[in-house]
Amino acid sequence: MNEILKIEKLSKYFGGVKAVHNFNLSLQEGKIHGLIGPNGAGKTTIFNLITGIYKPMDGNIIFCNQDITGKKPYSIARLGIGRTFQNIKLFANLTALQNVIIAGNQDITYNLLESFLRTVKFRKEEKSLREKAMMLLETVGLADMADKMASNLPYGHQRKLEIARALALNPRLLLLDEPAAGMNTEESKELVTFIYDIKERFNLTILIIEHHMDVISNLCDECTVLNFGETICRGCPSTVKRDRLVIEAYLGEEYVC
Numbered sequence: 727m728n729e730i731l732k733i734e735k736l737s738k739y740f741g742g743v744k745a746v747h748n749f750n751l752s753l754q755e756g757k758i759h760g761l762i763g764p765n766g767a768g769k770t771t772i773f774n775l776i777t778g779i780y781k782p783m784d785g786n787i788i789f790c791n792q793d794i795t796g797k798k799p800y801s802i803a804r805l806g807i808g809r810t811f812q813n814i815k816l817f818a819n820l821t822a823l824q825n826v827i828i829a830g831n832q833d834i835t836y837n838l839l840e841s842f843l844r845t846v847k848f849r850k851e852e853k854s855l856r857e858k859a860m861m862l863l864e865t866v867g868l869a870d871m872a873d874k875m876a877s878n879l880p881y882g883h884q885r886k887l888e889i890a891r892a893l894a895l896n897p898r899l900l901l902l903d904e905p906a907a908g909m910n911t912e913e914s915k916e917l918v919t920f921i922y923d924i925k926e927r928f929n930l931t932i933l934i935i936e937h938h939m940d941v942i943s944n945l946c947d948e949c950t951v952l953n954f955g956e957t958i959c960r961g962c963p964s965t966v967k968r969d970r971l972v973i974e975a976y977l978g979e980e981y982v983c
């Protein structure tokens with residue numbers, strides 16, 4: 727099995743706050759890895775470092791054998807890393823379909839003049855971009871909402887739309903930041919099946935941040951627990967849930983078996 731992502735000694739401080747300290751990860755292709763831990767533990771900061779939003783103070787990030795440390799977000803996205811955001815980021819005044827079309831525009835090869843003249847090439851590429859966006863909306867169950875403004879979609883649908891936008895980048899690695907936030911038990915069960923299905927269908931490797939332990943337990947091959955920027959435990963979810971440090975720092979006594 728191939729190592730798709732390797733992170734070595736990654737650190738990021740904000741003033742005196744050690745948001746991430748000496749973080750290491752080896753992620754094999756096709757796996758689902760969970761990042762868990764209390765609020766402020768450094769989970770989202772790790773996503774922001776991988777996707778180039780923050781530059782690390784120390785450490786390396788290797789994706790598909792290529793050093794992506796400190797590269798610009800658009801270059802990293804083009805290399806095949808898609809993500810969703812903890813605080814949903816959509817174009818509120820565009821439709822669901824337009825949101826996905828825009829996300830997929832790295833597939834475009836026509837130039838400004840060709841678009842102005844509406845050449846055959848332009849029309850062909852626009853058509854296939856639109857078809858792909860529709861296919862992705864169908865995949866996430868939003869085909870019948872294609873023409874609705876993103877801002878008018880219910881919260882759960884906006885989260886799914888974010889996933890469709892991330893998939894439009896043709897990612898090999900998908901980072902999901904709290905996709906089950908605000909969902910009830912039934913909805914998060916459905917989400918587990920949905921995430922597993924898209925992983926299989928699009929040959930993805932997934933790194934997921936989640937506070938719902940049932941989602942982590944049912945989905946992840948392995949997970950890492952962070953606390954104050956430090957890795958305190960790593961292993962399969964059932965082992966991690968029994969770890970004394972994890973119970974004390976994050977899960978609480980109700981998880982003691």
Ligand SMILES: Nc1ncnc2c1ncn2[C@@H]1O[C@H](COP(=O)(O)OP(=O)(O)OP(=O)(O)O)[C@@H](O)[C@H]1O
Nearest residue numbers: 740743745763764765766767768769770771772812
């Ligand atoms: N841009 C920033 N400027 C200053 N401090 C920051 C910034 N981003 C994150 N931090 C701090 O870094 C630490 C880690 O934050 P981060 O958002 O990564 O936590 P998290 O594990 O994702 O938490 P949550 O579960 O609440 O989303 C926190 O103390 C946070 O306040």
Ligand SMILES: [Mg+2]
Nearest residue numbers: 769770771812
């Ligand atoms: Mg976060």
